Amino acid sequence: MKTCLHQAAAASLLVFGAALVPTTSIAGVRVCTFPGSPSAALDRAVAREAFKTAGIAASIIEDGIGEGDDDGVSLKELHKTLGRSCDAIAGFPQSSVADGSGDAVVLSRDYLRSGYVSVTTVDPVAQRGRANVVAATYASPAQLIAVQEQDVKLDLENTPERTVEAVATGHATRAIVWYPAVVAYTLDxxxxxxxxxxxxxxxxxxxxxxxxxxxxxxxxxxIDAALAKMAADGRLAALTDAWALPDSARTAQASSTKYAYLDGPVRSTGIRRSGVLASATSSETGGFVKVAAAGGDVPSFDKGQVAHGKKLYSSACAKCHGADLGGVNAPALRGPSFAPAKDAHLTIGGIYGYMATNMPADRPGKMKDEEYADIMAFLLFSNGYSAGGSKLTADAARASATPLNAGNSQ
Structure with a gap:
């Protein structure tokens, strides 16, 4: 994501601007919630109490964000919303590895820690539904998690509510879903x-x-001060306890690490996994893709592949990873979290192997080898490597043990 100001200068301007804004200029704040969000009722309740505690007059706008379609809200749309329709957004989902908000928005402290969970029904009749079918919400982190499941069929639903309903009705054996959707469904x-x-x-x-x-x-x-005060006197817990993750869903989340790419189980045992470079401590059930060798030269790719790879990326990858590769509901594919200046924890072969096996999330492993190679060429070019005179082949990409450090040609 490009910015017009150096980060330090931009931060200084924000701090300076904050000091000059009088209290009266932030009266009558418009607070928006995401249309159709499962946590909307909670978000509105917390917003009312937080702004009241902060002594700021606020009005809640339930339909001020986006067009309300099933495809969610783009970053461009979000920026436009915060510039015109809304002064603040309640219920903004934030993650350390998978959101693409970057420096474009200012975020408060959290008022609810939640996440994506695995759900089955306690009804034995519904459990006898379609075997090995896992429901997940299309183009969401749930899909990225579900695609790692081994020997299952994916049932992709358009909304979190329909994802939960797929389990409740026996259409799916299990669901990977945003936990507030489970709470909202049981309330209804x-x-x-x-x-x-x-x-x-x-x-x-x-x-x-x-x-x-x-x-x-x-x-x-x-608002941070108001949320801290609400947490201290118990008001925040009173509002959020019903939405908090149960103990049964907390343990595995605590083990998440800073790396964004899994060398995890794939959906079909018929797919070869030899191209995915595992860490020394990983097993066949999964670990994180790490540098497994000292590496070598970056494999060559040409300009034609970069151009074609960009088109393929726009149609197959941008919805989750962002049009500018900055990440939306999946990790960024450029910048220091993906290709740091040095000491990368990912290899070119590891990334290629993961991509060719597990991506795109809605049809993993279904693209042609040369298409995956062209996307890899586009990713290399976007992270500072120059095109050469020969094409990148799938075999060369898969075999590369070169750490994915940022190039210096751009």
């Missing part, structure tokens, strides 16, 4: 009960926060 269906367990994935753990645009950055410390 009081007789329905689910077994909830943890998922082991860096994509699993998320937090709900308030988001502010740069011009309203002065709101952030006041």
């Amino acid at each position: 269906h009081p007789k329905q009960r689910f077994n909830v367990s943890a998922t082991t994935s860096p994509y699993a753990e998320w937090r709900l926060v308030f988001a502010f645009g740069a011009k309203n950055a002065a709101l952030q410390p006041r």
Whole structure:
């Protein structure tokens, strides 16, 4: 994500601006919630109490974000919303590895720690439904987690509510789903009960926060102070306890690490995994992709592959990883978290092997070898490597033990 100011200068301007904003200029704040969000009722309740505690007049706007379609909200749309329709967003999902908000928005402290969980029904009749079918919400972290499941069929649903319903009705054996959707579903269906367990994935753990645009950055410390006060006197717990993760879903989330790419089990045992470089401590049931050798030269690729790879990326990858590779609901594919200046924990072969086996999330492993190679060429070019005179082949990409450090040609 490009910025017009050096980061330090931008931060200084924000702090300076915050000091000059008078209290009266942030009266009558417009607080928006995401349309159709399972946690919308909670988000509105926390927003009312937090802004009241901060002494800031606020109005709740339930339909101020996006177009309300099933495809979610793009970063461009989010920036436009915070510039025009809303001064703050309640219920903004934030993750250390999978959100692409970057420096574009100012985030408060969290008021709910939640995440993606594995859900089955306690109804034995419903459990006799379709065997080995796992439901997940399309183009969400749930899909990225579910695609790691071994020997299952994916049932991709358009909304979290329909994902939960797939389990409740026996259409799926199990679901990977955003936990607030489970809470919202049981509130609407009081007789329905689910077994909830943890998922082991860096994509699993998320937090709900308030988001502010740069011009309203002065709101952030006041809302942080209000949330801290609410936490201290028990009001925050009173609002959020019903939405908090059960103990059965907490253990595995605590084991998530800082690395964003899994060398985990794939959905079909017929897919070869030899191209995925595992860490020394990993097993066949999964570990994180790490540098397994000293490496070598970056494999060559040409300009035609970069151009074609960019088109393929736009159609197959950008929805989750961002049009600018900055990440949306999946990790960024450029910058220091993906290709650091040195000491990379990922290899070119490891990334290629993971991508060719598990991506795109809605049809993993279904693209042609040359298409995956062209996307890899585009990723290398986007991370500072120059095109050469020969094409990158799938075999060369898969075999590369070169650490994915950032190039210096751009």
